[in-house]
Amino acid sequence: MMREAPDAVFTALADPTRRRVLRLVAERGPTSATLLEREMPVTRQAIVKHLVVLSRAGLVTGQRTGQEVRYGLVREPLDEASEWIAEVGSRWDERLARLRQVVLDQKPERS
Amino acid sequence: MMREAPDAVFTALADPTRRRVLRLVAERGPTSATLLEREMPVTRQAIVKHLVVLSRAGLVTGQRTGQEVRYGLVREPLDEASEWIAEVGSRWDERLARLRQVVLDQKPERS
DNA sequence: GCTGCGTGCAACTATCGAGTTGCAGCTTAT
DNA sequence: ATAAGCTGCAACTCGATAGTTGCACGCAGC
Numbered sequence A, B: 001m002m003r004e005a006p007d008a009v010f011t012a013l014a015d016p017t018r019r020r021v022l023r024l025v026a027e028r029g030p031t032s033a034t035l036l037e038r039e040m041p042v043t044r045q046a047i048v049k050h051l052v053v054l055s056r057a058g059l060v061t062g063q064r065t066g067q068e069v070r071y072g073l074v075r076e077p078l079d080e081a082s083e084w085i086a087e088v089g090s091r092w093d094e095r096l097a098r099l100r101q102v103v104l105d106q107k108p109e110r111s
Numbered sequence C: 001g002c003t004g005c006g007t008g009c010a011a012c013t014a015t016c017g018a019g020t021t022g023c024a025g026c027t028t029a030t
Numbered sequence D: 001a002t003a004a005g006c007t008g009c010a011a012c013t014c015g016a017t018a019g020t021t022g023c024a025c026g027c028a029g030c
Helices: A007-014 A016-028 A033-037 A044-056 A075-106 B007-014 B016-028 B033-037 B044-056 B075-106
Strands: A060-065 A068-073 B060-065 B068-073
Touching: A007 A016, A007 A044, A007 A075, A007 B007, A016 A033, A016 A044, A016 A068, A016 B075, A033 A044, A033 A068, A044 A060, A044 A068, A068 B075, A075 B016, A075 B068, A075 B075, B007 B016, B007 B044, B007 B075, B016 B033, B016 B044, B016 B068, B033 B044, B033 B068, B044 B060, B044 B068
Parallel strands: none
Antiparallel strands: A060 A068, B060 B068
């Protein structure tokens, strides 16, 4: 199986500033770019760009209310990424287990 | 809490080619750059660079045996990344839960 | 109307990073 | 010793992207 890795998600998570934005959205709840600007050392424009990237990756969704746009978090892609990581880790462990098995099997039926 | 995100790990996971390298290492077990080259559409040098990045992130370790260097996977940083992701997700859920609680609390003791 | 606040688009800079090619050095076996 | 195979270093190209500044548009309230 091993569903192909969601490229956009990992790319989105790569940038520290973007991770901070994501974290703030998760903690504060639906937030606007202008609000986020006050808690970060970069321009609103920069934050907007990050939100666009996060949005394309499906990690957040924007909802317009009046004149401001509030962004909320979406868990699914996040969970998929987490799952991909876990699967790589388990592949390694499976290999180790299989190897150990081979070693153990040699003892009983040694020539 | 929320331990600061391991920057190097997420940076390492951002590149598709690098993820493929990591995956191959996990599946094949300790592997050399030259072996990996045969399964990928890029130069050995490119793979070496990726292995260096993965190594700096602590995701793999190289072990020299004679003239070749075999790289194996290391789970810990991988798990940390997975944990970071999970924590962001749960922050969001906690917020939702807290919000729901507020709504529920309003009913019994409404003025 | 005008003022304020929030969003959206565009152009520009500058840095980073993925990939290549070329060459040198070290092991192993013939 | 010499040939073959694997590693390591260096220089270079080229595209992507994080961040900035500047300006225009739209919705609110006085």
